[in-house]
Amino acid sequence: MTERAPAKPSKRHAAAALVAAGLSKAAHSLRPDAGPQHPHPLSEEVRQAIRPGQSVALLQELHILTREGRLNQDSRRKLKQVYHLYQFIEKLLLELPERADGEGLADPGLTVADHGAGKSYLGFILYDLFFKARSTGHIYGIETRAELVEKSQELAQRLGFARMAFLNLSVAQSTASADLPVQIDLVTALHACDTATDDAIAFGLAKRARAFALVPCCQAEVARHLGGSRALMLARTPLAELWRHPLHARELGSQLTNVLRCLYLEAMGYQVTVTELVGWEHSMKNELIVARYTSHKKRAAAERLQAVLKEFGLEALLDTRFTGLADNTKSVQRDNQI
Secondary structure (H helix, E strand, O other), X not given: OOXXXXXOOOHHHHHHHHHXXXXXXXXXXXXXXXXXXXXXXXXXXXXXXXXXXXXXHHHHHOOOOOOOOOOOHHHHHHHHHHHHHHHHHHHHHHHOOOOOXXXXXXXXXXXXEEEOOOOOHHHHHHHHHHHOOOOOOEEEEEEOOHHHHHHHHHHHHHHOOOXXXXXXXXXXXXXXXXXXXXXXXXXXXXXXXXXXHHHHHHHHHHOOOOEEEEEEEOOOHHHXXXXXXXXXXXXXXXXXXXXXXXXXXXXXXXXXXXXXXXHHHHHOOEEEEEEEOOOOOOOOOOEEEEEEEOOXXXXXXXXXXXXXXXXXXXXXXXXXXXXXXXXXXXXXXXXXXX
């Protein structure tokens, strides 16, 4: 009997098979543990740039790695900065003991608020490297741009990062929001522009943060104040020559801003360390402020801060940026009388 040749699949079946294969490949690419979606292995250079245990699929979703597993120069700088900051954050988190009763929270693990989260590079990488292997802990990304919040929410859902939440809120709204716990363990802000770092500090103080990791960027507020009082200060003190020219005012204002922030944190009970995040060849915005709560409010820091504000004609900032100083001074004076 003559053997019949197998029937050829219909065009409809062939198309369905192609669609199914495409969907399977897409689903695989979104798994957190999925490998690189390209026919060739990662180059040795790329493997050296990625931390052990880091999800390649996540880096591709964040567009840090291309779909071919390549890393361009801009992405390399970005990844290097996030990894350096992660090293400091990991150390801070490991230092923090878990709260005994979770302060009434259903999940008593460590909590992190990433202010000015943007596309949430830091939050996603922190979750992937630190929180994913733990059964507790939560990361909150706080961002004012709704479209970025929506994209981050979708990505976290696709990757199965269940203990990440993204909130489209301002600082004032986030401080009072019922979607955030009453206490945040760590407040981070990576390249938060201008006054966004001050906003993150205000939020952390309101939430009784146990630690801060801040990388300020593009501070302009103090420079504006310096420029507004330039004529008066030139008549008052020769030090005003330091900011007579707009370029000098911008540079001095940036330096002065971070000095004031450090003094404020010390006055509010934090031990502060300032260091480089990365080398200047990677970013000009590379100052990292790390603060750990000690409960010891330094009266000398509060007095120095007020003296610096007076010297530079910046007393107006007492009513906007450093509002905790008055209560701090009173509490310190009261403690000294006991």
